[in-house]
Amino acid sequence: MKEKIDRKLEAKSIKPTAMRQLILEYLMESRNAVSLADLEDKFDYADRSTLFRTLKTFEKHKLIHCIEDGTGSQKYAVCLDACEVDHEDFHVHFLCEKCHQTYCLYDVEVPAIKLPSGFTPEAINLIVKGVCHACR
Amino acid sequence: MKEKIDRKLEAKSIKPTAMRQLILEYLMESRNAVSLADLEDKFDYADRSTLFRTLKTFEKHKLIHCIEDGTGSQKYAVCLDACEVDHEDFHVHFLCEKCHQTYCLYDVEVPAIKLPSGFTPEAINLIVKGVCHACR
DNA sequence: CTCGCGGTGCAACCCGGTTGCAAAGGTGAC
DNA sequence: GTCACCTTTGCAACCGGGTTGCACCGCGAG
Numbered sequence: 001m002k003e004k005i006d007r008k009l010e011a012k013s014i015k016p017t018a019m020r021q022l023i024l025e026y027l028m029e030s031r032n033a034v035s036l037a038d039l040e041d042k043f044d045y046a047d048r049s050t051l052f053r054t055l056k057t058f059e060k061h062k063l064i065h066c067i068e069d070g071t072g073s074q075k076y077a078v079c080l081d082a083c084e085v086d087h088e089d090f091h092v093h094f095l096c097e098k099c100h101q102t103y104c105l106y107d108v109e110v111p112a113i114k115l116p117s118g119f120t121p122e123a124i125n126l127i128v129k130g131v132c133h134a135c136r
Numbered sequence: 137m138k139e140k141i142d143r144k145l146e147a148k149s150i151k152p153t154a155m156r157q158l159i160l161e162y163l164m165e166s167r168n169a170v171s172l173a174d175l176e177d178k179f180d181y182a183d184r185s186t187l188f189r190t191l192k193t194f195e196k197h198k199l200i201h202c203i204e205d206g207t208g209s210q211k212y213a214v215c216l217d218a219c220e221v222d223h224e225d226f227h228v229h230f231l232c233e234k235c236h237q238t239y240c241l242y243d244v245e246v247p248a249i250k251l252p253s254g255f256t257p258e259a260i261n262l263i264v265k266g267v268c269h270a271c272r
Numbered sequence: 273c274t275c276g277c278g279g280t281g282c283a284a285c286c287c288g289g290t291t292g293c294a295a296a297g298g299t300g301a302c
Numbered sequence: 303g304t305c306a307c308c309t310t311t312g313c314a315a316c317c318g319g320g321t322t323g324c325a326c327c328g329c330g331a332g
Contacts, residue, residue, distance in 0.1 A: 015278080015279085017278095017279065017280090019279080019280080020279095035319090036319070036320075037318085037319080046280085046281090047280065047281045047282070048281095048319095048320090049280080049281070049282080049283095049321080049322080050279080050280050050281070052319095052320070052321075053279085053280085053321095054279095056321095068206035068207075068208075070204035070206065070261050072204075072208055072210075072288090072289090072318095072319080073318085073319060073320090074208075074319085074320085092249060092251075094251065094255055094257075097258065103255075105251065105252060105255075107252065108249060108250065108251060108252070111247045111249075113228060113244060113247075113262070113264055114244065115228075115230065115241065115244065115264065116241060116243065116244070117269075118268065118269025118272075119230050119239075119241075119264070119266060119267075119268060119269065120266045120267045120268075120272060121230075121264045121265070121266040122233065122265055122266040122267070123264075123265040123266070124262070124263070124264050124265070125206050125261075125262070125263040125264075125265065126249070126260070126261070126262050126263075127260070127261040127262075128249055128251065128255070128257045128259075128260050128261075129257070129258055129259045129260070129261065130255060130256045130257040130258040130259070131255075131256045131258070132254065132255055132256075133253075133254025133255065136254075136256060151309080151310085153297095153298095153309090153310065153311090155310080155311080156310095171288090172288070172289075173287090173288080182311085182312090183311065183312045183313070184288095184289090184312095185290080185291080185311080185312070185313080185314095186310080186311050186312070188288095188289070188290075189290095189310085189311085190310095192290095208287095208288080208319090208320090209287090209288060209289090210288090210289085
């Protein structure tokens with residue numbers, strides 16, 4: 001596990017500090033998207049700005065992607081290994097309205113949308129809200 | 137115009153105060169979704185909380201609907217007259233990344249999404265980002 | 273050993289959203 | 303008319319998430 005984490009960091013040319021290893025481990029273990037508040041909760045001894053900047057570093061190096069699920073707080077999830085090339089996360093996200101967890105549904109593709117003329121699409125953000133398997 | 141505004145307010149049982157008339161007029165005139173900051177900008181003599189509460193009142197009475205376009209700030213647009221019954225705004229929204237305007241594409245319907253088992257959908261939020269006709 | 277640089281912690285700030293409370297204004301009862 | 307009452311409005315403050323400036327620390331290069 002440790003080696004896997006270091007390998008991932010190294011692959012994206014991120015210096016593997018202790019904090020970064022811990023945060024990446026947590027991100028990889030959690031099956032849902034993680035918010036800054038989640039990290040603060042988990043790593044209460046670490047500073048918020050450190051966690052924040054770590055996330056930003058990971059994001060810049062395309063190790064994780066940011067999800068805007070409409071709750072106002074941004075969440076992050078590790079990118080699939082396959083998504084090295086085109087980073088765009090063209091998958092659907094699911095927000096559970098009970099537990100407020102955000103899931104990456106990697107298998108669900110975003111359908112093509114036909115826009116009125118004049119609108120040039122560049123990205124699509126599709127969030128399905130409802131109840132997840134754990135909450136029903 | 138004035139009568140139209142009063143009629144709309146009355147139809148939703150909202151007492152027509154001067155502020156509300158002005159705000160509704162502005163909402164109806166603007167072809168894009170409006171943020172609280174937009175209102176503050178336009179009505180600089182009015183208090184932020186008044187604008188905020190007016191929006192909330194309109195929203196509660198289903199005169200306008202709220203749009204989470206992923207920018208973190210919520211925007212509002214008047215509902216179509218037809219949307220009296222089921223208030224859900226099942227249309228696509230377009231966010232221009234240049235002028236940061238949010239458009240309601242009432243004609244573009246949200247396609248059905250097939251979810252993995254266990255996920256029960258209740259609402260769908262679909263935002264297309266790109267460049268609008270005015271910015272190209 | 274010393275210098276320099278990147279990472280971390282601390283503190284403060286910003287901004288959008290939200291709320292408590294008091295003043296103002298309109299409306300109905302008398 | 304006037305008083306009481308309720309709603310709307312304005313003011314101020316708060317909150318939470320995101321963000322930044324700056325100082326400190328540790329480590330590797332020279």
